[in-house]
Amino acid sequence: VFGTCFGDAFTDFHGVARRLAGALDLAGPIVTVSTACASSTNAIGFARDLLLRGHADVVVAGGADALLREAFAGFSALGVLSASPCAPFSEPEGTTLAEGAGFLVLERASDVGRRGGHAWATIHGYGLSSDGFHETAPDPSGAGLERALRGALGDARWGADRIDFVSAHATGTANNDRVEWSVIDRVLGATGAPPMVAASKSQVGHAQGAAGVVELIVALICHREGAVPPTLHFRGPRVGCPVDPVAGSRPRALRVVRGLKVSSAFGGANAVLAYGDAPMAVGPSTPPIVSSLDPIPQRRAECVVLDGVGVATPAGVVRDPVAKDLAGVERGSEGSTDLRCLGVDARRLDPSSRWLTAAAVLALGRERRSLASAEMARTGLFVGATRMPDASARRCRESMRLRGIGAAAAPAFARMSVNAPAGACARALGLLGPTTMVSIGEGSGLLAVVLAADWLSHRDDADGLVAGGVDERPKDLPNDDEGAACVYLSRGRARTGAAVVAGWGVAGPGDPEGAVEAAGRGRSLARTFVVDDRTALRCNAEASRSVAAAALAVACLRSGDVPSALVIAARGNASVALYLERVPA
Amino acid sequence: MTEDLPHDVALYLERRERTLDEVRRLLVQIIDFDGEPSGIDPDASLFGTGLGLDSLDAVEILVGLEIDLGVRLEGDDVVALGLRSVNALVDAVMRARAELP
Numbered sequence: 001v002f003g004t005c006f007g008d009a010f011t012d013f014h015g016v017a018r019r020l021a022g023a024l025d026l027a028g029p030i031v032t033v034s035t036a037c038a039s040s041t042n043a044i045g046f047a048r049d050l051l052l053r054g055h056a057d058v059v060v061a062g063g064a065d066a067l068l069r070e071a072f073a074g075f076s077a078l079g080v081l082s083a084s085p086c087a088p089f090s091e092p093e094g095t096t097l098a099e100g101a102g103f104l105v106l107e108r109a110s111d112v113g114r115r116g117g118h119a120w121a122t123i124h125g126y127g128l129s130s131d132g133f134h135e136t137a138p139d140p141s142g143a144g145l146e147r148a149l150r151g152a153l154g155d156a157r158w159g160a161d162r163i164d165f166v167s168a169h170a171t172g173t174a175n176n177d178r179v180e181w182s183v184i185d186r187v188l189g190a191t192g193a194p195p196m197v198a199a200s201k202s203q204v205g206h207a208q209g210a211a212g213v214v215e216l217i218v219a220l221i222c223h224r225e226g227a228v229p230p231t232l233h234f235r236g237p238r239v240g241c242p243v244d245p246v247a248g249s250r251p252r253a254l255r256v257v258r259g260l261k262v263s264s265a266f267g268g269a270n271a272v273l274a275y276g277d278a279p280m281a282v283g284p285s286t287p288p289i290v291s292s293l294d295p296i297p298q299r300r301a302e303c304v305v306l307d308g309v310g311v312a313t314p315a316g317v318v319r320d321p322v323a324k325d326l327a328g329v330e331r332g333s334e335g336s337t338d339l340r341c342l343g344v345d346a347r348r349l350d351p352s353s354r355w356l357t358a359a360a361v362l363a364l365g366r367e368r369r370s371l372a373s374a375e376m377a378r379t380g381l382f383v384g385a386t387r388m389p390d391a392s393a394r395r396c397r398e399s400m401r402l403r404g405i406g407a408a409a410a411p412a413f414a415r416m417s418v419n420a421p422a423g424a425c426a427r428a429l430g431l432l433g434p435t436t437m438v439s440i441g442e443g444s445g446l447l448a449v450v451l452a453a454d455w456l457s458h459r460d461d462a463d464g465l466v467a468g469g470v471d472e473r474p475k476d477l478p479n480d481d482e483g484a485a486c487v488y489l490s491r492g493r494a495r496t497g498a499a500v501v502a503g504w505g506v507a508g509p510g511d512p513e514g515a516v517e518a519a520g521r522g523r524s525l526a527r528t529f530v531v532d533d534r535t536a537l538r539c540n541a542e543a544s545r546s547v548a549a550a551a552l553a554v555a556c557l558r559s560g561d562v563p564s565a566l567v568i569a570a571r572g573n574a575s576v577a578l579y580l581e582r583v584p585a
Numbered sequence: 586m587t588e589d590l591p592h593d594v595a596l597y598l599e600r601r602e603r604t605l606d607e608v609r610r611l612l613v614q615i616i617d618f619d620g621e622p623s624g625i626d627p628d629a630s631l632f633g634t635g636l637g638l639d640s641l642d643a644v645e646i647l648v649g650l651e652i653d654l655g656v657r658l659e660g661d662d663v664v665a666l667g668l669r670s671v672n673a674l675v676d677a678v679m680r681a682r683a684e685l686p
Contacts, residue, residue: 136641
């Protein structure tokens, strides 16, 4: 599981992870996670889920980002770079960009014990959320980060007063540091003194998508010596910042049993990891293995219902694609994508964001009903995509070419990250619950759907998730289709005739059998309607095509033609299968 | 009709029209406006229900003013103006060029 902002400098976004897996001879699922500066933190969380669900036995998880001209120019245009090495929580304000990579090896705790290995640490849980506030600035109330923090505490089953140490995101910018500290102080210091907090960007800079894992490794190295890392360049706190974030130039002695790694990102994405010390002593020659807790029993009181679909293309939107209307799925035959008709202000959305938002509105049935604010916080958005939004990326590069690296277009830069359409959609619709952006190439959207189903059936920090894929055709690929497709998944009691998610599987590339076996859980699939890569969906949109296929399967189930359906995508960096059943009368 | 106006008023109106034209062309680039620049209402507010710009677009306006129009607005001007409407932006440009009476 690989976290990155930009992948291989725009051209081959999810190819970096594929080449990495090839070099390491890994045959399991190869997933790229891109939630901007929260990417690698999010990636480690997903790695834990892959282990706990049995989709993999060992996972290499982390992230990498090189410092691109675009990133430097974009941060500069936003006015958030510091002239001197950054001083989180202190003066001067501003961050220092960096590049780098960091990886962990994760195994289930029982496997580590069985083979006599020693773990460095244990990942106990994680949380994700969306601010839904602004493209680059955090929600000043900190409500978004607080949801991710509470999500991680809930996943780990930890009380808020039991945290020893927080490795903060702490970029050094005025906005981030103040909001982050206010949330830590409010949530973790509610009943006593807040935990020790340190900002490792003062040592390693802001490694973008790799920042989370690199800073977690800095913390783990110090924890092994019974200490926590310091915050360098601290000359007294800014207003609203901690008085002593382990200020100094040396690690400070502190035994950390429970720690948190916090990451916040452009697009309003937040990710928080809950990690703890390893159950066994560690020797100096131990490889850096981080274990994951053993599987917890699945809660199966309710089921995950798939009861809304939406497809949006440049030509129009399709509300409920039906089997005989396959052509409609690819072309869009009903209604326009003019979001004003759907009650959404789309004036400042780029094409990717517009299509994704239109598809999400239809999937939610939002044109008929707005979300109440309590629902917003518990409704999230999982998206699959395979490249950056092309129009915004081109506009950013064009502005740099015409006006120089010092005058990049700030709005275009903010909208060119792969997760920007998800951020824009979450903002437009108030989807403030868990959010992520994943890529496996072909089938990315179906992976987002499967991860959403997994989230809803194993966690209680969301009631509903919109999941789907979005594709924006690059100018030099005239034969690709573009648009977005979304489904709405919710936890609840199933009505007769509804489509419920009955199983799912994720396996390595070219292994659809493995994914189908996990999805079917030993059931006979003889009467099952199968929608796979060979089904005659003439649509050629990498990420969203597989979600349109799922929408088609739902239509067939609802019409009563078939009792069950299997949606398979096997051409990407992972094979994904989703098994749906019709609730009988 | 302008023949009846005093010379300085006619000159002011001419400059104002020209500046409005420049500002509209700049805005059209920033907001992907479908249509002619003249379709932008000079009384439209820049943010919120008007043109719907956000704070990042505001940065882009300042950069565009400096590069395309050669006008540098200082932080205090921006705050004082609030850059509320297209006309307020025209005022700011004319003030910076010392073209306001």
